[in-house]
Amino acid sequence: MNYVTDALLLILDPRSWPGPDGIGTRLVQHALYVAAGVVTATVAAVPLGLFVGHTGRGRNLVVAATGVARSLPTFGLLLFAVLLFGLHLAPVIAVLVLLAIPPILAGTYAGVEAVGRSAVDGARGSGYSESQIVRRVELPLAMPLIVGGVRSATLQAIATATIAGYVAQGTLGRYLIEGLARHEYATAVVGALLVAGLALVADAALTIVQSLATPHGGSRTGRRTAPVSPRGPGWAAPLPEGQDPR
Template identity: 45%
Template sequence: MSNVVTDTIAWLTDPANWSGSAGIPVRLAEHLLYTGLVMVIAMAIAIPIGLFVGHTGRGRVAIVALAGALRALPTLGLLTLFVLLAGIGLMPPIWALVILTVPPLLAGTYAGISSVDRNVVDAARAMGMTEMQVLFRAEFPNALPVMYGGFRTGVLQVIATVSVVAYINLGGLGRYLFDGLVLSDFPQMLGGSLLIAGLAITVDLVLALIQRLFLSRGASSQPNRSQQAAVDLTDPALAETVVQGGTS
């Protein structure tokens, strides 16, 4: 057992693994690139639909059912299906991952918009805002904290599952898992998983930091939370809910 641990540390610290076109930095960059690509496409689909459904309340039942159904799909099966249907290439696996990422983003967006205090929305409309102004000046800013929670969940999920693209030889950190499996090279597999886990934690911490720096102003999701300050950024309880909100 201690063999595997020391071997893993040896693998992770071997300079040979940190250079070249199959080195860890390149695999890391590929991994992040695929993650980014999946997120951009998934957001472009999920956010407009979520905003529409949240604002109008129309199609609520349909998206809840759809999101549940999509979540039940097996990742590897979907990936294989897409490759079989569309052939080897970058986009079939990306689309497979997009389909799996849309539900949490859609749910977050919809939940964010519909969680905004109805009185605030009513007042915005009564002030003379058009429907678009109601959506983007009243609902969207107040929905951001909840929406951002959905975004963080989505990012973490994609970082974990984007490993499967290595199955069809596209690189990313998943390569170490599949290569290690084939070669029975357990230190490489464990090293690869540690890298993926480390990446997920790092990205989530960065996202948490962004949330604390830019999204907490006005405490929009917590009315009457505090009388002294809009949000006390040093409040440990708040920081905790922020972190939990992102990783759960």
């Protein structure tokens, strides 16, 4: 029997979408769980990545921590979180946040470290404070790698949210679990196809965002635009006493 064909027919059937167990509800649940995990991870990881990339402090510790976090077994981590927090939504979100932080953190500090020192030194010589250098120079230039980290985290979260079905929290994972348990393999294929489709859509959208965040003007020439002084284009740092301005 062609389970893929049966699954596609189920997806295209309008009667499969409404209701608490319909495709529409499960798809929205899956997307909301992913969004909650990735947004929370972004809020936590980006400031830390900017600090580490700008100052260089704690870099070795962060690199080691992200490596350990990436090696954690997803399902085992979920079971531990369920035992710790109970059988509800909190363990799912906690696992998604924990697994989404490493790629975002790595992308952020790597993006800041990749910024040319001439751009940073030029901004500092123009009178920028350290916080202004981070906000106006390093953050914009690091944005492509930051979005790349968010992109990687989102795809991982979409796959990981599937296991939320094991703790009866909805999502597209329920189709996989229930389909395999009842030997309704077309239903399981429905879940697999929808998860893959959601991942492809999210990846395409974030690829566009990453492209828009890339400073194309600077990358074509290989030069970085000199920063504008925060005190205006006509301001210049004062010369040492006794030095001829000519």
